[in-house]
Amino acid sequence: MFKGILIEKDEQGYRATLKDIDDAALPDGNVTVRVSHSTLNYKDGLAITGKSPVVRKFPLVPGIDLAGVVETSSHPDYKAGDAVVLNGWGVGETHWGGLAQRARLNGDWLVPLPSAFTPAQAMAIGTAGYTAMLCVMALERHGVTPDKGEVLVTGAAGGVGSVAVAILAKLGYQVAAVTGRPQEAAYLQSLGAATVLDRAEFASPGKPLAKEHWAGAVDTVGSHTLANVCASTKYRGTVAACGLAGGMDLPATVAPFILRGVTLAGVDSVMCPRADRLEAWQRLAGDLDVSKLDLITQQIGLSDAISIAHKLIEGQVRGRVVVDVNA
Incomplete structure (x- = not known):
């Protein structure tokens, strides 16, 4: 079991709740990641609040970003212990995303976590x-x-x-x-x-x-x-x-x-080719003053993500929101 935000839609309506989820419910994928941090983006706010039809498959864990460590992998580019980042590819929309303690994904969607950043810093960027x-x-x-x-x-x-x-x-x-x-x-x-x-x-x-x-x-x-x-x-x-x-x-x-x-x-970030993604993350490691991230970022726990998502949609959140999924 792991904790995650689950969005459901049925006769009772549309709702996002924090709950314990069975590992068996994870979707298909060739890499399983132990997530340490995720984020709240505008799209995540829309998904959690239901203000826009972002989520197109139910039930679903939202979160278009994640950073964590590979637990198991049958993908040739990743092995257990590798630190990775994910952005986009429909994750948090049609495939379970990062606002949970575990994710199972297509390894082609991942990029290595740049050594210049901690997982929390990578999600402050997101x-x-x-x-x-x-x-x-x-x-x-x-x-x-x-x-x-x-x-x-x-x-x-x-x-x-x-x-x-x-x-x-x-x-x-x-x-x-x-x-x-x-x-x-x-x-x-x-x-x-x-x-x-x-x-x-x-x-x-x-x-x-x-x-x-x-x-x-x-x-x-x-x-x-x-x-x-x-x-x-x-x-x-x-x-x-x-x-x-x-x-x-x-x-x-x-x-x-x-x-x-x-x-x-x-500029599209969701389906952006891997070469451009790698270049963007390499550039961020050199062209972004990491000390500015503290000015830009607030960190919350997974239990606060739903309430902050509503504030985000209402324009009450400044900068970036990092979610520690284990807090």
Whole structure:
């Protein structure tokens, strides 16, 4: 038996509860991991609260991230005792995830835990930080370098935004952080933001083209915010889009793309190829100031995850939430 959060849906309704789960209930997989830490991402909050149909198979353990140690393996790349990390691949959506003390998985989904990080630090980064690194890599691939000008990060006080600000600042970019929580200005400046802007400046319908301002941007919000960011991006600038906290719509025109050559680069972390995952985690080991993780992170026990998930969806959580599944 092991403890885990189990989401069930039946005639009694949709519910997430912390309970003891029999090992025999674990799904198929060629690697069994003894989980030490997981996280709460926005997607996990949606899954636990049922606010969006994230979970597509019941019953299911949520948690799109995990870090732990291999217990048993028939996969050629892993043996008992190996420290591993998992992000995405539908885990926590269609396959049992990391918010439990044990997980059984496809070994192809795992990556070795970088020696620069403890399991707790790896989960302080989690899918949010790994996605932020993928966004930075997308900006770099499209020629956005620190000398090109200011870079914008929307949803900056959230998990992806916080890590993106920290990475970009360490790499020498001048970062403008957008948030709807003005009380977080000092926090964002401590991560390296040079400027903190009110999200109200971006959240309403704007002009098809605005004054050129940003060399690049990381957008976690979508909707009018993304449209306004694209409209105010400099000639041949790039916007890396990875989130939809403000909505799935994109009420924009083609003007920024055909008149200024702006690139809108989509960033997906769930099905991202293994080579890019390995590169992102290697980059994080060098390009993220590990000391910033303490500023970004709060740690909770598994028993607190359900209540914190509700706060996360309500926009009441700053930065990253690490879950010690054994606490």
